[in-house]
Amino acid sequence: MKKIVSYIVVLCLALSLIQVAAVAEEISFADMPDNWATDALQKAANNGLLSGYDDGTIRPDNNLTRAEMAAIMVRAFGATQETDISAFSDVSADAWYYSDMAKSVQMGIFQGDGTNLNPDNNITREEAFTVLARAFELTDADGAVLDVFVDKADVSAWAVPTVAAIVENGYAQGADGYLNPGSNITRAEFAVLMDNLVKMYITEPGVYSHVEDGNILIRANDVTLSTLTVRGDLILGESITAKGVTLLSSSVEGRIVNNDSGDKIEFVTTGGIDNPGTNPGTNPGTNPGTNPGTNPGTNPGTNPGGDPDDGDNPGEATDPGIDDGGDI
Template sequence: MATRFSERFTKNRDRINRRETPVQNHTFIQKISAMLSIMLVVAVMVPVLAFAASATVGFSQVTYKNGSVYGTVYSNVYANGVNDAVYVNVYDSNKNPLSVAKATYSASKDGLYYYSFTKDALGGYSYVNVSGNVYDEGVSVGSSVYQVVYDTTSRSNNSSRSGSGGGGGGAISTDGTISVSSDGSVDANTLSNALTSHDTVTLKLSGDFALIPASAIVDAVKDGKTIIVINDNGSITLPLSILNLDNLAKALDVEVKDLKIKVSVAKVKSETAAAVKAAAEALGGTQVADAVNFDVEAVGKNNQTAAISFGSTYVARTLKVTSSVNSKQATGVLYNPAVKKLSFVPSTFSMVDGSTVATLKRNGSSIYTVVQSSKSFADVANHWSKADVELLANKLVVDGVTDTTFQPDRNITRAEFAALVVRALGLSSSSAANQFSDVKSGSWYAETVATAVKAGIIDGYEDGTFRPDAQITREELAAMSIRALNYADVATNVSDPQSVLSKFKDAKDIVWAQKEIAAAINSGLINGLTDTTIGSAEQATRAQSATILKRLLSTARFID
């Protein structure tokens, strides 16, 4: 019989312990102090390479004048706690470190958080380089590329220059924003100049789409820069690194110079809007945002188009919520017009200028909205898993067995948990042929298993089977969950798994997933059955699975 997991979620933090030893020699003390100061500065300036960066970081404005650098850096990560911080690193023209400024949170807008900074008395350089770095619990989670900033006392600031040429795409504002006319055209020179001076450029639309000339973003794609496309319907933050311009041009039989990237942020037509509303009501929910089609495609000659794959990159888009919502009962959703149904999309909520904004994250184009519901199950009313089960039910990640029952203590199969992980990551179903001999094409889980295999979340057994109906063990559950976090670009590697597992007397019973279980414990996804046992062979229940998924989504910042 499976034993329930602990409800407590422990967030591991790096601890730095220092031991001070009295030293009598005054000169030696001075040298040690100087060395420690240099080490501390370097520690701030150099990203922690052991963790994968996941945050978007850039400058909305920055000025270098009379020896001082000041301005605003932004990120999609809110870092304003004791162990969370945003730093701006300043370098000379040869990119040698000069100084570090800690930025202070100032505002949020369109799913981004803005931080102000000032650093004085840098010296007489004609220009300096700056980069931003975001730290979460003392660990670097994202950094920007170098940005050159010229001294405005001697020449015009590079960030304020405008491009030439007519036809759409107005002048660049000091924060890297370009106004785009209703025909969607963006001037190549204007955009190229903006991307030279800014890590992120915002295209503010008068209409529903922007036509981005590929010739203007060739270098920006290589440099990993970002374009935000925004209008009254919402916004999408597009990392240019997802674009393979050569392949897209080849697919449309054009040269890169003749290729455009069309980014649409458009409300759906009335017929589709009615279908979306009906789909929300069918789930017992209420639609609380307009249905908006976010689409990114390549356009060649004669308006021929090609779909653009985002790979495993989660792209953020925002929707304005039309009424007050409880973030524990609301979620972003994708509308599938083929089946006229809604499904969960990783999403968080924030207040911007007094209004609620939903930030939806997914690696694909589609129609999105926000729904709110209030689901409960009679058989979890007094169960330890009540909060997690109802949270994920309202977010459409888990379903009840009936409208009023969840059966929290029932064991869960490998296929059932695979389906939950696929749903939690917001993955599109794969129609690829399955590689397992016991997964038949007509089974309910065939596409789910194929999708999970494609995402690297599941493996089969050595005999070529998946065993979909076998009850999942804690060992298998931990492995799938860690692979799901890795897919979401969350670093989970543990350098010394045995140090994590050493306190559990039954660690020797783990068959094959020592690294995965150590990573799951270290990431806070699972706890021991007791203080000294893991119970890797124990079978998991529906309630335990819901708790694991809730922790997974929270760790990946896919839910609030």
């Protein structure tokens, strides 16, 4: 009887709240390009990853700094928890990115080199790949997958497993046979890379009866996925609490990422509340990698180019270098 009552309550909630994913308001920029990166840049802006600059530009070809990438990842995952980063001497407490760097270290995606986080350094492609592999909990891959690239020998030894993971999963393809691992990544390139990783963001509470094919990232609590199949990974934001997401007669074909506690999702079937553990785990070994460069690529191949400056920094990056000694 209790199971029947539970199901009826959930069903009523679904019927009263069912909605199609809200269409994000399209944000316009004076310098939005008309090329391979346009859709990805627009999507990144609409979902709050790129906020642009005070002069109304998005500057797609600007290089992305480590601090800017940290800010983007914090926004993407809705991270709120900070850790003490006072041990890092190059992050001023009054810097615009202080909170974002503290959150990104707490997330485990930036580690620094022990005394520095190098926030103003441009991030390279291999560094960016490493940050993303950690954030999305990708399993380290065999470096043999990189044999198809002319410049495979240019990938730093510490970055091989994470770069290989990004390539193996189809998130980056390089351009004209090159990965350009040591090149800086632009805002446009990073936007394209993120678009490859996340096909839909759910940022508002509600009941969703349709999602796009591909990986879905949820960063709001009180979200119900109703009678649907996630044809990719279901990625949970950092702020999702226990039972913050409900799968009502729904399933996940890929992994459930960032559900280490095992209680962020409640599974509800026609027979009542159940937890069948549809892809319950995330991949615990996301590639702890070391130097997470960014530069996802320049050619519209996979990481088509442009620097994803997250606009949190009203000014442009100053330090063009980002090699932090193999530690990201």
